[in-house]
Amino acid sequence: QKEVEQNSGPLSVPEGAIASLNCTYSDRVSQSFFWYRQYSGKSPELIMSIYSNGDKEDGRFTAQLNKASQYVSLLIRDSQPSDSATYLCAGITGGGNKLTFGTGTQLKVEL
Amino acid sequence: SAVISQKPSRDICQRGTSLTIQCQVDSQVTMMFWYRQQPGQSLTLIATANQGSEATYESGFVIDKFPISRPNLTFSTLTVSNMSPEDSSIYLCSVESGGGTEAFFGQGTRLTVV
Numbered sequence: 001q002k003e004v005e006q007n008s009g010p011l012s013v014p015e016g017a018i019a020s021l022n023c024t025y026s027d028r029v030s031q032s033f034f035w036y037r038q039y040s041g042k043s044p045e046l047i048m049s050i051y052s053n054g055d056k057e058d059g060r061f062t063a064q065l066n067k068a069s070q071y072v073s074l075l076i077r078d079s080q081p082s083d084s085a086t087y088l089c090a091g092i093t094g095g096g097n098k099l100t101f102g103t104g105t106q107l108k109v110e111l
Numbered sequence: 112s113a114v115i116s117q118k119p120s121r122d123i124c125q126r127g128t129s130l131t132i133q134c135q136v137d138s139q140v141t142m143m144f145w146y147r148q149q150p151g152q153s154l155t156l157i158a159t160a161n162q163g164s165e166a167t168y169e170s171g172f173v174i175d176k177f178p179i180s181r182p183n184l185t186f187s188t189l190t191v192s193n194m195s196p197e198d199s200s201i202y203l204c205s206v207e208s209g210g211g212t213e214a215f216f217g218q219g220t221r222l223t224v225v
Contacts, residue, residue, distance in 0.1 A: 042218070043216040043218050044203075044216050097142060097207060099144070099154075099156065099214055
């Protein structure tokens with residue numbers, strides 16, 4: 001099993017809908033997780049971090065962590081065309097500060 | 112979050128040559144990280160650079176190919192040596208925020224080897 005896994009997509013949602021992005025992780029990943037947004041040709045931008053079981057909300061974004069099931073999700077409410085990007089899930093591995101990334105999910109928000 | 116300046120932003124290089132990428136941070140940081148993102152792929156950690164010690168390389172990456180310098184707490188360089196077309200990638204410098212493990216990235220260097 002890969003340490004951090006994501007469905008590559010593309011995930012297409014209509015404008016105004018909720019986009020749900022999912023990520024699963026292995027036992028080798030400690031329970032600090034991050035969601036990055038990467039526009040084409042740009043570097044990753046941190047949008048959410050989550051360390052505790054449950055939900056964390058920031059504006060239109062909600063991160064969810066379920067330690068028992070080993071998954072992390074990112075919900076984007078009221079999706080906008082500007083949210084169209086690749087979303088990378090990352091977790092800490094190696095017992096230190098090493099970030100391991102999933103392959104990313106491409107999100108397309110359609111008008 | 113730290114402001115990270117990386118240069119060059121892009122370059123086209125001949126195979127067999129070397130390119131040095133610079134990363135400058137606006138604040139002192141303990142660790143700096145170098146990643147590679149191959150076309151259509153996710154990020155792979157190349158090495159972790161600590162000031163005053165040799166860089167720690169991940170499996171599949173060696174110092175002879177990717178020598179790293181870390182002369183002080185705000186600066187690092189990554190050299191891609193003896194380049195081949197397979198080295199064509201985006202190379203990214205990253206640092207952690209002062210309070211935890213959140214990582215922030217420079218704008219990246221898009222390298223094309225011909």
